[in-house]
Amino acid sequence: MRRVTFEYPEESILCWTPRMPEVSAAANAVSLMMPFLEPFVARSIRSTIVDLPPELADQARWLIDQEVSHQRQHRRFNKLLCSEVPGLVRTEKMMRWFFRRFESAASRKLAVSLSAGAETVAFSMARWTERHSNELFMDADPVITTLFMWHLAEEVEHKTVAFDVHRATGGSRFQYLVGALLALIVLGWFTVIGSLTILRAQRRLRNPVSWWRLTRWAFSLAFEVLPNVFAAAMKSHHPSEIADPISLVAWLRLYDEETQSIPLWWRPSSLSA
Ligand SMILES: [Fe+2]
Numbered sequence: 001m002r003r004v005t006f007e008y009p010e011e012s013i014l015c016w017t018p019r020m021p022e023v024s025a026a027a028n029a030v031s032l033m034m035p036f037l038e039p040f041v042a043r044s045i046r047s048t049i050v051d052l053p054p055e056l057a058d059q060a061r062w063l064i065d066q067e068v069s070h071q072r073q074h075r076r077f078n079k080l081l082c083s084e085v086p087g088l089v090r091t092e093k094m095m096r097w098f099f100r101r102f103e104s105a106a107s108r109k110l111a112v113s114l115s116a117g118a119e120t121v122a123f124s125m126a127r128w129t130e131r132h133s134n135e136l137f138m139d140a141d142p143v144i145t146t147l148f149m150w151h152l153a154e155e156v157e158h159k160t161v162a163f164d165v166h167r168a169t170g171g172s173r174f175q176y177l178v179g180a181l182l183a184l185i186v187l188g189w190f191t192v193i194g195s196l197t198i199l200r201a202q203r204r205l206r207n208p209v210s211w212w213r214l215t216r217w218a219f220s221l222a223f224e225v226l227p228n229v230f231a232a233a234m235k236s237h238h239p240s241e242i243a244d245p246i247s248l249v250a251w252l253r254l255y256d257e258e259t260q261s262i263p264l265w266w267r268p269s270s271l272s273a
C-alpha cells in the first residue's frame with residue numbers, strides 16, 4: 001500500500017490543463033464520482049471475501065485498501081472543486097442518490113459484476129490516458145496530473161482482481177458483460193453531466209472547439225474500452241492478457257516508502273517545445 005497525499009494548488013483548479021481546458025472538465029467530473037463509485041466497489045468486493053480462496057481474498061483486501069485511498073484523495077480535491085463551482089453539489093447529490101439506491105436494490109452478483117466492469121473501464125482509461133498524456137497534460141498542473149496518473153497506475157496494478165472475484169463467486173461471462181455495459185452507461189452519464197457543469201463554469205459550453213475535442217476523445221476512448229470489455233466477456237480470456245501501459249507501471253515503482261511520495265508525473269511544457 002502506498003500512502004500518498006497531494007498538496008493541491010491554492011489558485012483555481014477549474015482549469016488545471018490550460019492548453020486543453022476540456023481535459024480539466026472531464027477529469028474533474030470523473031473525480032467527482034470517485035467518492036461514490038469507489039466505496040461502492042469496495043463494499044461489493046468486501047461482501048464476497050468470506051467466499052473467496054485465501055490468496056484471492058488477500059488480493060481483494062488489497063484492492064479495497066487501494067480504492068479507499070483513491071477516493072480519500074479525490075474527496076479532498078472535490079471539496080475544492082465544489083467550493084469553486086457550487087452547481088457541482090447538485091451533481092454530487094445525484095451520484096449519491098443513484099449509488100445508494102442501486103446498492104440497496106441490486107443483488108450481490110449484479111453489484112460485483114458492475115464493479116468488475118467498472119474496473120475494466122478504469123484499466124482501459126489508464127491505457128488510453130498514458131498513450132495520450134502528452135497531448136492531454138501539456139502545461140498542466142503537475143500535482144493534479146500526478147493525482148490522476150497515480151490513481152490510474154494503481155488501477156493497472158489491480159486490474160485482474162475484481163474480475164477474478166466475479167468469476168470465483170459464480171459470475172458468468174454474460175453477467176460480466178451486462179455489468180460492464182451498465183458501468184459504462186453510469187460512468188458515461190455522470191461524466192457528461194459533471195463535464196457540462198464545469199464547461200459552463202469555464203464559459204466554454206458553446207465553444208465548438210471544446211465539443212470537437214470532447215467528441216474526438218470520446219470516440220478514441222470507446223475504441224480502447226469496448227474491445228477490452230468484449231474481450232473479457234469471451235470464453236477463456238483473462239484481463240491479465242491485456243498489456244499494461246509500461247511507463248505508468250515503471251513510474252509507480254519510483255514510489256518512496258520512507259517519504260511516502262512519488263515523483264511528479266512528467267508532462268510536456270510549451271516553453272521547452
Ligand atoms: Fe480506484
Ligand SMILES: [Fe+2]
Nearest residue numbers: 067119122155
Ligand atoms: Fe480499481
